[in-house]
Amino acid sequence: MLKKRIIPMLLLSQGRMVKGKQFSAFRDTGDPVSAARIYNAQFADELVFLDVDANRQGSDFEQLLNLIDKVSSECFMPLSVGGGVNSVEQVRRLVQSGADKVVITTAAIENPGLINDASAIFGRQCIVVGLDVKREDGAYRLYSHCGRHKTERELEEFIRDMTQRGAGEFIVNAVDRDGMMQGYDLDMIKCAKAVTDRPVLAAGGAGTFAHLAAAFQEANADAVVCASIFHFGDNNPIRARSHLLNAGVPMKLIK
């Protein structure tokens, strides 16, 4: 049986790891390579790296490539990487540096054909579409540019479109819940799950292990993306997995 996944997310800024609330007020949370090593030792199922400087000054793609190269030489698990990716060439360079999957967010809205092209070249399993979503006026509205620009796209039609274009999985991030540690937006995850057969990764809001269990058991998420819960507490993927196994969620067995 295919297992559910716990995926720590490492946000990057100027070569450091950071974490904010609602996509702003970023705090330094340490060295990303050290953090990746620790998550590897704690048997996280995958890692996601996102450069939050993308589309603003200070973004350094070469620095991101070097980081992934370093991490992939020590962490033997799937790595997803994104942040401002807007061309097939960038996808290629990330894959060559050791990324197994590439996360595309803003460019999926502005240039949807990129998903077709990248999926045809690298395979669907390589292309992850990220969605930054706010619940507004009864609709799930998509935001671009790291949550700063409101767009015309809505969650369900966008996921249907991206599924057809060859997206391999979706990270659905609730912008208003990001960093608040009050739980995922379960309705948002359910809506996403209802319109695609591709894996849906819940992001934005996890603060307790009960929140992780709810994402799996109530919203049928395929994976939970976690940041604050591991950065700012006495929690780690080993304890999270034990809790979820006890709650009856199928998780990877390692020993």
Next chain:
Amino acid sequence: MNIGVLNYGMGNIKSVLNAIDAVGYDAHVVAAPDQLAELTHLIIPGVGAFGNAMANLASAALLEAIHDHVQQGRPLMGVCLGMQLLATQGEEGGVNAGLDLIPGVVRHLEVDGPVPHVGWNALIHHQEHPIFQGVKKHVDFYFVHSYYFAAQDRRHVIAETEYGASFPVVVGRDNIVGVQFHPEKSQDNGLKILENFCEWDGRC
């Protein structure tokens, strides 16, 4: 000990090299027939389409060198696409002949679930094999694939997995073994399999 990882233009081989390095062996990249003649152990990794892979092997004159390696009793491991190439033929993008080292056909996964089959999944072991020495039976490995190895002879099926249906994911015959999952992405248990392969004398 001379461990080679075959580079034939099918995907990133760096993670396999890094993983072998992490278990304390020194593997290097091989790409030409004369380089294969020197090896004790050969790993064929790979991500991509079956037909392209066989065409690349043929145009680099590697087919005969791979068969020579096997005939001399030296261990060979195929990983993911490299495992599928061990078959008689593949059906991805038209019917193409494979290396024909283990009788079977590589077919598209027709299961009740999304394809590709991506994620951590467990094995159903049918036979013991030296590469699984010291690896617990119930642990999970990382898979990414849309095609599977339909082995002709059950004696060549070391392990299967269950994903909507059961299908072979570890095949072996004498000094040849193939794994559908990615040991280089399967953390400690995957690394143990690579370590076991590096220490394998090719006998079962």
